[in-house]
């Protein structure tokens with residue numbers, strides 16, 4: 001089932017998400033629906049708060065230059081280690097049409113639970129590492145627009161303010 005993707009401004013996007021204690025049928029359905037929603041929106045990642053569920057679950061599908069990628073679901077993901085720094089362009093399904101350059105670690109070690117309940121620790125690099133870092137930020141209410149390079153900050157603040165005003169004017 002396709003889920004509605006929340007766009008900025010929305011309070012759920014700014015909250016800390018709750019850790020998941022048990023992998024219920026509801027969680028499995030949420031993960032499946034989030035994968036479907038991510039693909040339908042041509043995204044490479046989606047975090048549960050973006051569909052209005054304040055829980056620590058992300059789905060990612062970092063694609064290579066041929067548009068081929070592998071889907072993964074990570075529950076309660078934690079970054080244990082970061083190495084290197086690299087600047088790269090990002091967008092976000094919660095900020096349609098907005099792109100900016102964000103500095104991220106080029107490699108990370110992540111610990112997460114899979115849908116099977118298995119705990120895994122693995123390394124991600126390059127684009128995959130970027131996507132995972134972006135999605136984990138969503139679990140802590142952190143949006144990429146607040147992490148763009150200083151030179152882009154003013155334009156982004158204006159963009160956010162415009163979106164806030166637009167939503168306020170509809171209330």
Ligand SMILES: [Zn+2]
Pocket residue numbers: 091092093094134138
């Ligand atoms: Zn995002």
